[in-house]
Amino acid sequence: MSFVEYMANKDYDIVLCPTESDVLIAAECQTDDAVISCDSDLLFYKTVPVVWRPVGSYKSRRFVPFEKNAVLEALGLSSTQLTTLAIVSGNDYVTNIPHLAITSNLKKLNNLHGDEMSIIRQYLADTQVKRRTDLEGDKWSEESYANAVKVFVMMQQSIASDSSPASSAASNGSVAPEDPTKVTSEDSAQDASLSYSFLRERMDRFMNAFDVFKTNAYEARVAKRVASDAQSEPEAETKIMNPFATIDKQNPANAHQYRPRFSPKVRFEPSKEQSAPPISMQYILKPWKEPPEKPSLPEPSKKKPAAAIKNEISEDNRFGRKEMMNALCFEHPIVTLDLDRLSSNVHAAVENDPLSKVILECIRGAVRVACDSKRHCQMLIGLYLEDLFYPPPTPGAPRPAVPVAVISQQDQAILDNLCPRLSSSEMNDDNNNVSSAGDGQDDGSNTPFIHSFLTFLYSGNLPSKGKVESTVNTFIGRLQEMGHLEKLQVAKADMVKSVKEYTPSFVVRSVASQLSAELKRHYKHGAKVISEKVQTMIKKKQLTADKAVDLTVKTPAIQLFVRANATAGRPWGLSPLSSVENGYMTFSEIEMAAFLHKRAELHPTLKKLIGCKDERRLSQADVIQDWLPFQTPGVLIQRLIAPVDPRTPDGDRLRGRQKKEAGIAAAVRIVEPEELRTHINTLRGDGFDPRTYQEKGYFLYGSIKTDGHQLQLLAYKVRELNSVKFKRYRNDVLPDRLLTITAGTSDFLTEVRNVFKTTADVERLLGCTPDETDKVSYLCIDLGQTFVAGAYALLPQDKTPKIGKRRRHRKQKKRGSRGRRNRGSGKGKKENVCRVQGERHINLAAKQKAVARPTLRHRSWMDKHKMADLKMTSSPSTTNTESAAPPTISQPSTSSTEAATTESISIRTIESSLPPLRGANASFVDHIACRKANKSHLDTFYNGKKFRHKKYKWMAKKARQREFERLADSLLRMVGGSIGEKKKDDAKVVIGIGMGRFTSTSGLSSLHGTFESYFIQKARSLGYLVVGVNEFYTSKKCPTCENFVGQAGSIRRLYCYHCKKYIHRDVMAGHNMVNIVRSHVEQQQRPFYLHPVDKDGHYPWLEHGCEPAAQPKDAPSSLEQASSIGGRAGRAGRKRRVEEDDNTEKERGSKCTKTTMAKGKATTTKGKAATAK
DSSP states (O other), X not given: OOHHHHHHHTTOOOXXXXXXXXHHHHHHOOTTOOEEOSOGGGGGSTTOOEEEEEESOSTTOEEEEEEHHHHHHHHTOOHHHHHHXXXXXXXXXSOOOTTOXXXXXXXXXXXXXXXXXXXXXXXXXXXXXXXXXXXXXXOOOTGGGHHHHHHHTTOOOOOOOOOOOHHHXXXXXXXXXXXXXXXXXXXXXXXXXXXXHHHHHHHHXXXXXXHHHHHHHHHHHHHHHHHHHHHHOTTSXXXXXXXXXXXXXXXXXXXXXXXXXXXXXXXXXXXXXXXXXXSOEXXXXXXXXXXXXXXXXXXXXXXXXXXXXXXXXXXXXOOOHHHHHHHHHHHSXXXXXXXXEHHHHHHHHHOOXXXXXXXXXXXXXXXXXXXXXXXXXXXXXXXXXXXXXXXXXXXXXXXXXXXXXXXXXXXXHHHHHHSOOOOHHHHHOOSOOOOOSSSOOSOOSXXXXXXXXXXXXXXXXXXXXXXXXXXXXXXXXXHHHHTOHHHHHGGGGGGXXXXXXXXXXXXXXXXXXXXXXXXXXXXXXXXXXXXHHHHHHHHTTSSOGGGOOXXXXXXXXXXXXXXXXXXXXXXXXXXXXXXXXXXXXXEEHHHHHHHHHTOGGGHHHHXXXXXXXXXXXXXXXXXXXXXXXXXXXXXXXXXXXXXXXXXXXXXXXOOHXXXXXXXXXXHEEOOOHHHHHHHHHHHTSTTOOGGGOOXXXXXXXXXXXXXXXXXXXXXXXXXXXXXXXXXXXXXXXOOOTTTOSTTOOOOOXXXXXXXXXXXXXXXXXXXXXXXXXXXXXEEEEEEOSSEEEEEEEEEXXXXXXXXXXXXXXXXXXXXXXXXXXXXXXXXXXOOOGGGSOSOEEEEEEEEHHHHTHHHHHHHHHHHHHHSSEEEEEEOGGGOOGXXXXXXXXXXXXXXXXXXXXXXXXXXXXXXXXXXXXXXXXXXXXXXXXXXXXXXXXXXXXXXXXXXXXXXXXXXXXXXXXXXXXXXXXXXXXXXXXXXTSOOOTXXXXXXEEEOOOOOOSSOOOOHHHHHHXXXXXXXXXXTOEEEEEOOTTTTTBOTTTOOBOXXXXXXXXXXXXXXTEEEEHHHHHHHHHHHHHHHHHHHXXXXXXXXXXXXXXXXXXXXXXXXXOOOXXXXXXXXXXXXXXXXXXXXXXXXXXXXXXXXXXXXXXXXXXXXXXXXXXXXXXXXXXXXXX
């Protein structure tokens, strides 16, 4: 809903103007009216008596009234002179004469009289004004002010008709859209006051044309790049370009004006002195405060030792798939591998188009059925809970706001099976120990109940006899009593065919494990979170003490959750509800074999795969019981789903460039059972040393994850060992986690002071003696939100960074810098800046805007397609006249009475009209009813149209990953590395990451946290030493002179008054962190200038903390000196504080005076204090 429609629905009179609204407001304004506006130009119209200007933030909004008579009396002007002052001092229609702003013009217009044009003539005839106009080329004359006089005096304005950007359109091979405000011959018959519907239609036409223009321009740019690549390599295949990827200029006209994204800067000599800013906020020391004592945590409970596993597998025992998978799970972690699109992988694995289409249809149908069953189950649970705890007193009456306190034993048993009760350990545990959904790894306490109920929903067959099955039958009976099961059974008509295509117990297995984990997370963890929120509201006196929720009572977890949720205002929904978009589902090879066996077209392929030569019909037991359980995990996936572990024509595995081009599929290995058995026996042998373990690659787990469009494989990561990660070996044989990835590449950071404690640590981690520390390269990164990474690198004399040349496109051939004629002559060659000897200081600042471009483009694409109209034809009786365009004063709208109308809605309108699931007015029943009414449109948008939504979502993810890779590559190139190669053995590099953590309430994304996790894991996997750095004082002091800096205008722009230069805040923090890491490597302690200082002038972070603090080189010694270098205090307050400081010095003698400086306050420091970043 637009702002105009919203105001019209609130019974406000809406007027849409073809020109600026200021003109119409001034023309319609009466003597007793007041205008509310942030635009100060309205005060200069003669007809406007009062302007109310809103000031302050949204929560503390205030209005400052400006009365025309009071302003004229204070300035000593007439109304005509005030209007002329606005005309000649610069406005939206004409600029002011340089060096003649409103203050200078006010003095000149005090002595000028007459009407506006005569005052303007006298003003232009002034000597000073004439001298300025002559210097500027006589650009200001009476004609230049004519348009402004027409607006401010006559209150008339013509419709603008700007020309279209023909030059840019011609260069891109596309036609620019027509301006929507341009008056054409067709519009001449329209009334002067254009209606809302006319303007809205014209604007929609312009936006659609502009979107087409941008699309054509982008396609022309892509086609130009593809043509350039094809010209360099004619035989290369043309690939589909990612619309969300950022394309760099291939051959810029001027290399000095264009720098690629994330390009570092190399500096060898100090920058020239720069003049100080006119005003700055100087950072000054603050007294050190001891951190508050944290409450003592309870001792962790000792876990029982894992069950003993046999050291060797008997050769005489028959190889079992289940036993081997359990052994691999004990030794290696399970990871998820992205393998591009499902369709491309199936086509490459089968190489038979008709068979690949059958396999694709089978897998996508299983995903669709599994997701529908999950949503149906969630809907039934939510409807059951709402009728159980919020039953209406009479049919059709509103539901009560307070849930029912007492329920029957029968319903309690159902709730306990849906979600187990909270245990004593879970009540005391602050972390969410509920296992993640997706792979079926949970405790399984409520999984049998969910699995049985999902099987019933899918197949329609009642469960057999049993304890769990009897509870499921009771739940089914309760749903039938409430009347919800029959409503959902209407959708069972098209499920009858699906029952014949998929085995119910197999198709809902992954759904049951996912849903059981989601229910535990929603109700168990939700009850604890909401109870903590209730306690916070009680402390703030928003609730009384009797509203506290006791989690120790013997009550079902769902009932505790509902009670706490109602007390807090229902911030959570009654039941977890999946979106319309189909999510990822996990299917094992046995389940996929059962699905594929249902298709008769695939029986010959399965027979060939098994090696069955009988002419009898292939049974399901032959595949899933007699053949598959005794095969290596991943055989079925390799033959029919994804071409993993590719081989050469000779049968050998790929190596070198071929393996690199094959990607992750070449890293997966399909090995024989004997090789798996040998691998496990080696890991469990007595002589195995994990420090020398060098195996790589992946072993398939035997399961896939897919949403119908994307394919993922579950695999064992052979490079990592669980026994090292969980410290099952002795300490003397465990490898160092900082030097190896055998224990995993986690993003956990160890502070540098805990890494380099002694010189032995330096020699062990860097392989150099204390005399060789000058050969170490340092790279430190300060992470943030506005700037994702502010990096600084320090290289020794013999180290060369890889930033001399810009990376070429993978298809771009190597060429000379200036062409063939200049090659070898020395002309036109760039000087390699890396040849200069001496320490090299390299910095890089990457903005969030640059890294997040793919995400922003995808959001724009989503908004555009969600706002696209869905045409639906409706009869006159069902046409809603209230939803039409709101009427205007100039041209009221008329209701439609024709035979049939076309109602236009959009996905955004449908989603915004859904009743809320949370809050005081939440209604699960109404939400489900509205969602079912629009199910076809939502399903078509998210899951239909050849997976357009999933496809572009996946392409945006790939483009964002490429931005991360490019930024990480630029950071590693600063120290001579790259993401495409391992760190050299003789390279001594330390990478420091800032450990500052902060939260934001402004709605900004956590892109820096995502990149931090990615970069740490990537750098460690390449062999780099990554440590954490405490960011205390790193954004306050200059790393060169060790003095405090001042904030000059922007929070990111700092100025050092000692070095006389500007510094980027994040780059300066990175430089300070480099000094910290370097000091720890060389001296095993933090630099003194970055230490906090207590009130006695000692360093509390040192071992004894008794050393006196050293005075900074040029620390301000008085308030007057601190104020003169950039304080923001007013003159009166500054003078008063100087007098107070002098009096205090006389009384106390030699004692130190400490004052604090914040925004808007002057400060002085003679003692030594400290402040955090």
